[in-house]
Amino acid sequence: MAEVIHPSFAHETQQTPTPLATVVPEPSILLYPRLRKSPYFWKSRAHGAACYSVYNHTYHPRHYGDPIGEYWALLEDVTVWDVGVERQLEITGPDAFDFTNMLIPRDLTKCDVGQCKYVFITAPDGGIINDPVLLRLEHDRFWLSLADSDVGLWARGLAHAGDWNVTIREADVAPLQIQGPKAKDLMADLFGESVLEIPYYRLREYELDDMRVVVSRTGYSGELGYELYLIDASRDAERLWDRVWEAGRPHELRPIGPCHIRRIEAGMLAYGCDITLDTNPLEVGYDYHWMVDLDQEADFVGKEALRRARAEGVSRIMVGLRIDGTPLGSYNDSSMIEAFPVFNGGAEPVGTVTSACHSPRLDANIGLAMVPVELSAVGTEVTVDTPTGRRGATVVEKPFVDPSKATPKH
Numbered sequence: 001m002a003e004v005i006h007p008s009f010a011h012e013t014q015q016t017p018t019p020l021a022t023v024v025p026e027p028s029i030l031l032y033p034r035l036r037k038s039p040y041f042w043k044s045r046a047h048g049a050a051c052y053s054v055y056n057h058t059y060h061p062r063h064y065g066d067p068i069g070e071y072w073a074l075l076e077d078v079t080v081w082d083v084g085v086e087r088q089l090e091i092t093g094p095d096a097f098d099f100t101n102m103l104i105p106r107d108l109t110k111c112d113v114g115q116c117k118y119v120f121i122t123a124p125d126g127g128i129i130n131d132p133v134l135l136r137l138e139h140d141r142f143w144l145s146l147a148d149s150d151v152g153l154w155a156r157g158l159a160h161a162g163d164w165n166v167t168i169r170e171a172d173v174a175p176l177q178i179q180g181p182k183a184k185d186l187m188a189d190l191f192g193e194s195v196l197e198i199p200y201y202r203l204r205e206y207e208l209d210d211m212r213v214v215v216s217r218t219g220y221s222g223e224l225g226y227e228l229y230l231i232d233a234s235r236d237a238e239r240l241w242d243r244v245w246e247a248g249r250p251h252e253l254r255p256i257g258p259c260h261i262r263r264i265e266a267g268m269l270a271y272g273c274d275i276t277l278d279t280n281p282l283e284v285g286y287d288y289h290w291m292v293d294l295d296q297e298a299d300f301v302g303k304e305a306l307r308r309a310r311a312e313g314v315s316r317i318m319v320g321l322r323i324d325g326t327p328l329g330s331y332n333d334s335s336m337i338e339a340f341p342v343f344n345g346g347a348e349p350v351g352t353v354t355s356a357c358h359s360p361r362l363d364a365n366i367g368l369a370m371v372p373v374e375l376s377a378v379g380t381e382v383t384v385d386t387p388t389g390r391r392g393a394t395v396v397e398k399p400f401v402d403p404s405k406a407t408p409k410h
Contacts (some may be wrong), residue, residue, distance in 0.1 A: 013154055020078075021236060027045075029053070029054070029059075030179065035059055036056075038060070038082050038174060039174045039233040039234055039237030039238075040082040040084050040174065040176065040237050040238070040241055041059060041082070041084070042238065043159065043237070043238055043241040044082040047064065047255045048255075049061035049063075049064055049255075049257075050063060051332070052250075056087050056146060057146045058087075060082075060083075060139065060257075061255075062257040062332050063091075063256065063257040063332050063333070064148050064255055064256060064257065067257075067259075067261070068261075068330060069257060070256035070257065070359060071330070071360060072360070073180065073252075073254040073256060074179060074222045074223055074256060075223065075361070076180070076249065077180050077182050077254065077260070078179070078180035078185075078186050078248065078251050078253050078254075079168075079177075079178070079179050079180050079254050079255070079256045080176055080178055080241075080245070080248065080253055080255050080256075081107075081176065081177035081256060082176065082255070083174075083175050083176065083220075084174035084176075084233065086145045086146055086147075086150075086174075086175055087145075087146050087152070088145055088171040088175075088229065089143065089144040089168065089169075089171075090142070090143055090147075090169050090170070090172040090173075091141070091143075091144070091155070091166055091168055092141045092142075092166065092168045093166040095164045095166050096140040096142060096166050098164075098298070099158075099159060099166045099324060100142045101298045102158075102298060102299070102300050102301060103155065103300065103301060104119040104120060104134070105119075105120055105124070105281065105292075105293060105300055105302065105303070105306065106134075106290070106291060107292060107296040107298065111134070111136050112136065113136050113137070113138055113139055114136065114202055115202055115203070116135075116136075116202065116217075116218055117134045118133055118201075119132060119133075119144075120291070120292075121151055121154070121301075122281070122300070122302035123277060123301065123302055124301060124302055125152045125278040125280075125305045126281070126282075126302040126305035126306045127277040127278060127280055127302075128276065128277065128278070128279055128280065128284075129149060129154060129277060130146055130147050131147050131271055131275060132144040132145050132146045132147055132151070133145040133218055135214070135216065135229070137205075137214070143171065143173065145175065145202065145227075147272075148237065148272050151220075155168050156168050171231075172233055172234050173214075173226060173229050173231055173233055174229075174230050174233035174237055175229045175230070176227070176228045176240065176241070176244065177219050177220065177226070177227050177228075178219075178228065178244070179219045179220075179223050179224070180224065181223065181224055182252070183223075183225050183226055184224065186247060186248050186251045186253040187215070189247045189250075189251075190208060190243070190244065190247050191206050191208065191213075198215060198216070198217045199217060200409045201216070201218060202216070202217055202218050203216040203217075208243065209239070211230065211231075211232070211236045211239065212231040213228050213229065213230055213231070213240070214228075214231070214269055215227070216230040219327070219408065220258055220268065221259060221263065221266075222262050222265060222399075222401070222408060222409050223262065223266060223407055223408060224228070224407060224408055228244070260332050261331065261332075261357045261360070263364065264331065264356070264357050264400070265396040265399065265400045265401040266397055266399050266401060266405075267285075267320065267368065267400065269284060269368075270354075273339075273355050274318065274368050279307070279370070280305075280306060280314075282306065283314050283317055283370070288321070292310075294307050294310065298400050313373075315372060315373060316351065317370070317371065317373050317376045318368055319369055319370075319371055319395045319398065320366065320367070320368065320369075320371065320395065320396045320398030321367045321382075321393045321394065321395060322387075322394050322396050323353070323355060323365035323366070323367055323384055323391055323392075323393040324365070324392040324393065325386075325388070325391040326388070327358035327365065328356055328357055328358045328367075329357060330357055335357075335387075336355070336356055336357075339348065339352040339353060339354050340352065340384050340386050341353075341384070342369055342383070342393070343381050343382060343383045343384075343385065343390070344375060344383075349385075350372055350382075351369055351372065351375070353369040353384055354370060355367060356366075363373070367384075369393075370382075371395075375395070376395060377395065378395055378396060378397055379394065380395040381395075382395070
């Protein structure tokens with residue numbers, strides 16, 4: 001059988017006259033002044049950050065040389081992540097509640113002060129602009145902990161056009177994630193036993209060595225974890241990192257990048273891959289009335305479009321796939337440069353695998369895929385085009401691990 005060349009790589013053989021061997025397998029990323037640095041940038045570099053991507057126009061450490069070792073550290077011990085790239089868009093002022101409620105499909109009347117919510121920010125056509133964690137710090141003060149898109153510009157434009165009485169700014173706040181089964185022990189050493197009382201998706205403010213830190217029981221890992229939102233981060237980031245690092249030594253603390261193997265196992269979405277402006281919440285598996293509340297009084301952006309989509313039904317949906325063949329990689333290792341086309345017997349693709357990896361504990365290739373609704377039933381067999389050839393795949397339940405999400409709530 002002839003070798004199948006993945007469409008993503010066709011240009012390298014069809015348009016490049018030089019031999020394929022001249023292609024650099026892992027090109028470097030330029031470090032220079034034009035791109036922003038997380039307040040923790042120099043600390044993560046000092047700990048051996050080996051690979052960066054760019055997220056919110058900011059360098060983001062993706063791993064420290066061993067993505068598989070980092071995966072096991074997350075599952076077995078405790079890890080620290082530089083996620084200062086998650087800019088905190090602060091919304092304050094007399095109209096802050098109503099304005100923020102207009103940005104998102106969730107009903108903020110059901111969000112207490114001191115509570116966090118995973119939310120979508122939707123466009124007029126229902127497309128997803130961003131999927132931040134929202135933190136309600138005061139009655140009229142919110143942070144949106146942003147995924148990778150320019151929501152600050154969108155919010156400022158809406159506020160100006162609607163003459164809303166709000167102040168929108170990027171707060172001098174940068175989060176660290178502390179994730180893994182030993183996270184509670186480390187956090188108690190840092191902040192005292194009271195930190196263990198914070199419920200899942202709630203927050204509390206602490207002072208640590210004269211540094212102000214908002215601690216939340218949230219994270220992007222599917223594991224037990226916390227996020228430390230450091231106020232005055234441009235001044236105190238390196239001091240907080242050092243403080244966390246010293247407290248973490250007895251607990252085998254390890255710096256890692258976002259563990260995409262674990263988040264794919266958990267069915268967690270990545271903006272720009274699984275969700276974009278071209279997808280709506282109903283298509284990506286979030287057709288929950290608490291997540292897209294069409295009965296609420298607020299006329300949020302995209303409400304009518306999502307009302308129509310729910311009434312008419314979507315034509316495609318995100319599913320979990322088990323993919324045959326040899327291990328695909330960790331996703332964090334440049335093993336998935338483009339989405340993988342999905343086929344159903346014909347010559348033209350019918351869908352795409354948006355995130356895929358090899359899960360070490362499942363000893364299986366798994367992925368999230370957008371497919372036609374008629375191909376979404378568990379047990380449906382399709383084929384997937386990968387850089388190493390076409391493979392069989394089967395629709396399975398997702399999340400692939402811990403479907404009740406008991407682990408992060410523990």
